[in-house]
Structure formats: C-alpha cells, structure tokens
Amino acid sequence: MRIEIETFTVNKRFPLTISRGTTSQTTNLWIKVEQDGITGWGEASPFSLGNYRQSTEILQQALQQTVPRLEVYNPWQRQQIEAVLNTQLPSAAKAAVDMALHDWFGKCVGLPLWQIWGLDCSHIVPTSVTIGINIPEDAKARVRAWLQFADVRVIKVKLGNPAGINADREMFLAVQEEATTPDIFVDANGGWNLADAIEMCNWLADMGIKYVEQPLAQGEEDQLLELKKRSPLPIFVDESCHTSRDIPQLAPYIDGINIKLMKAGGLTEAIRMVHTARAYGLQVMFGCYSDSTLANTAAAQLSPLADYIDLDSHMNLIDDPFVGAMLQTGRVIPNNKSGLGVECSAA
Structure with missing residues (x-):
C-alpha cells in the first residue's frame, strides 16, 4: 500500500481556554492510505498532557520514519500492521493510520463503519x-x-x-x-x-x-x-x-x-x-x-x-x-x- 502525509492548519472561531492553557490554531496531519485504487483517510491531531507531548513535528517525524515499514503490507494485514504501530509510535500517529485503514476497509466493502x-x-x-x-x-x-x-x-x-x-x-x-x-x-x-x-x-x-x-x-x-x-x-x-x-x-x-x-x-x-x-x-x-x-x-x-x-x-x-x-x-x-x-x- 502507498501512504501519503500532508499537514493542514485549522483556526478556531473562538479560542479555547482550559486549566492548562489556551489554543486558537493547530496544525494537524492528514494521512492517505491507497491500495487497489481505494484511498482511506485518517487524521492526527497534536495534544499535550503534562510532559506527554505529541506536537505536529513529533507526529510528522514519527510517521515519516514508520511509513516505509508499513508500505510493505496491504490494508488486510491488520495484525502485522498493528505490531508495527505499537513500536513506540505516538498514539495520535497510530490513530491516523488506524482510522485510514478503517476508512479503506469500509470503502472496499461499500458500507459505512457504523x-x-x-x-x-x-x-x-x-x-x-x-x-x-x-x-x-x-x-x-x-x-x-x-x-x-x-x-x-x-x-x-x-x-x-x-x-x-x-x-x-x-x-x-x-x-x-x-x-x-x-x-x-x-x-x-x-x-x-x-x-x-x-x-x-x-x-x-x-x-x-x-x-x-x-x-x-x-x-x-x-x-x-x-x-x-x-x-x-x-x-x-x-x-x-x-x-x-x-x-x-x-x-x-x-x-x-x-x-x-x-x-x-x-x-x-x-x-x-x-x-x-x-x-x-x-x-x-x-x-x-x-x-x-x-x-x-x-x-x-x-x-x-x-x-x-x-x-x-x-x-x-x-x-x-x-x-x-x-x-x-x-x-x-x-x-x-x-x-x-x-x-x-x-x-
């Protein structure tokens, strides 16, 4: 399968303040997984919880390093793919790939996931x-x-x-x-x-x-x-x-x-x-x-x-x-x- 990564920036209509700070803009990642003419989409959003930081840069770098290991598989090989995703890949990066694989599967069989x-x-x-x-x-x-x-x-x-x-x-x-x-x-x-x-x-x-x-x-x-x-x-x-x-x-x-x-x-x-x-x-x-x-x-x-x-x-x-x-x-x-x-x- 072939995997592409793009960034996109989104701006909040109203900045959001919580106990840890305020956000008004984020740059997220858009993942595309393509196999047999079908493309599945996923998203990675940066977030931080205390010292646990998953910035856009961290997520993008992790995905770029992992993509070559993923592209040797096809979307049906979920067990092998999950083993790769579980090797220290940040959770938001895993979410993007997992989401894209589910999207691909739903499109392949012609049904919504629900x-x-x-x-x-x-x-x-x-x-x-x-x-x-x-x-x-x-x-x-x-x-x-x-x-x-x-x-x-x-x-x-x-x-x-x-x-x-x-x-x-x-x-x-x-x-x-x-x-x-x-x-x-x-x-x-x-x-x-x-x-x-x-x-x-x-x-x-x-x-x-x-x-x-x-x-x-x-x-x-x-x-x-x-x-x-x-x-x-x-x-x-x-x-x-x-x-x-x-x-x-x-x-x-x-x-x-x-x-x-x-x-x-x-x-x-x-x-x-x-x-x-x-x-x-x-x-x-x-x-x-x-x-x-x-x-x-x-x-x-x-x-x-x-x-x-x-x-x-x-x-x-x-x-x-x-x-x-x-x-x-x-x-x-x-x-x-x-x-x-x-x-x-x-x-």
Whole structure:
C-alpha cells in the first residue's frame, strides 16, 4: 500500500481556554492510505498532557520514519500492521493510520463503519459544546454565540480556573443563567486539588450537574478513592485514562471514562476501551482535541456505544477542509456513505 502525509492548519472561531492553557490554531496531519485504487483517510491531531507531548513535528517525524515499514503490507494485514504501530509510535500517529485503514476497509466493502459494526445511529445522544474558562460576561457571550450558531442541547463548562474555585463558581453561574438547556456538564481538566474537588462536587451536585470530569490532575489517581467516597457526583476521567490498559486499576475509583481517538491510538483501541469499560460497569464518553470533521466523523461511527458525546471541536473551526458527520437535533450523526463518509471540501 502507498501512504501519503500532508499537514493542514485549522483556526478556531473562538479560542479555547482550559486549566492548562489556551489554543486558537493547530496544525494537524492528514494521512492517505491507497491500495487497489481505494484511498482511506485518517487524521492526527497534536495534544499535550503534562510532559506527554505529541506536537505536529513529533507526529510528522514519527510517521515519516514508520511509513516505509508499513508500505510493505496491504490494508488486510491488520495484525502485522498493528505490531508495527505499537513500536513506540505516538498514539495520535497510530490513530491516523488506524482510522485510514478503517476508512479503506469500509470503502472496499461499500458500507459505512457504523453499519459494518451493526450499530444503531438512533442511539446517538446529543453532543456537548464547550465553554472555555473565561470571565463571566465573556462566558455568557460564548454561550449566546453557540446558541445562535448551532442546535445546542448540551453545554460542557471548563472549570479548574487558576484563579480558584470562586472564579469557577462565578463562571458556572453565568453560563447557567445564559443557557437555554438544563443539561450542563463540567470538566475541570485536572485543575483542582482534592479539597477543592470535594467542595466543588458537592456544590455542583446542588446545581443539578450529572457528573464531573477529571477533577484531579493526571498523576493524582491515588486520591480518587477519597474523592469518590465524598462526592455525590459520578466521576469521569480523561487525562488519567489513555487506553484499555488503564481501566482495570482505575475502575474501583471512577464511574466513567472519556475516550479520545488521539490518546487511544485509533478506532481499534477505542472499541477495546468501550468493551473493557462496560465489563467493569463504567459509563463511556467520546471526546476530542482540536480535531477536524475527519477525526470527529470517525469517532461518530462509534457514538451509538456512548453514554455521553463531546465531539464539538470541528464546529468551532472557521476553515475545516472536511465534510462528513452532520449536526442533527444536537447530535453528530454519521452519513450513509462508505467508510468514514468524509469528503474534502477543497477538492
């Protein structure tokens, strides 16, 4: 098979601020796998979690070094290919190749992936849209902009403000006042210590919140048991859970996981994570980084398996080059086209 790598830069309509910083632009990688006249597409998005950095340059270099080892195979040789991908290749780079191989396979048999997997798209729940950390008035303005731009049914508020939990409360109340939907979720991105997390979980429960995501920083998982004992809210983890291997040790202390294709390493591992999480009685969410429609459409193929969806990054882009899954009644719904069902709008 032949593999091509291209870069493309996307700009956010609204810069996103979380507890770790602000992003307004990213340069992602577009992978093309070609065999027998069929081309499969995949995407790698850079992300950083503490000292775990996968920059565009790191991903591009890793892929360029690995492509010659992959091109000796054809897309049907998935076991051999996965063995190559597992040799120290960054997870987002693995995700891009894995995504492209799934797209190729779907196009080869002429079916969308959700149909190949026997999934029911009527089970897809509404996606949340994200309100980043900001002062209350700017947070309100961001809510108004989302409501004007899209059919919003769920809002996710980023907390963990470096200014402290009083700033978090003020922003949350501002969002709640402006929102037209009762479904507001919270993601602290590891921005609280244990004492603040306990206090905020109890306060947020009084506000009607259903769960809290990543209240403690990655690396502080030993404190999750104490938080679980004292929190009236279910606890989801994101940064603390990369692959299915992380789930067994986390399961006694949490209620759910956030699966992202870039940190999981693609659709193959995402499916493993879903089944592992269910085996431990955990709930499942699908999330994203600064992904375009290409990667979010790939995740949407598995969305019928999720309890919560957070696939909104592509909707905040002003120059997304791809067209795929569409927002319908607040839900990111994949289409009936074969493979991922993604096209390049610039083509």
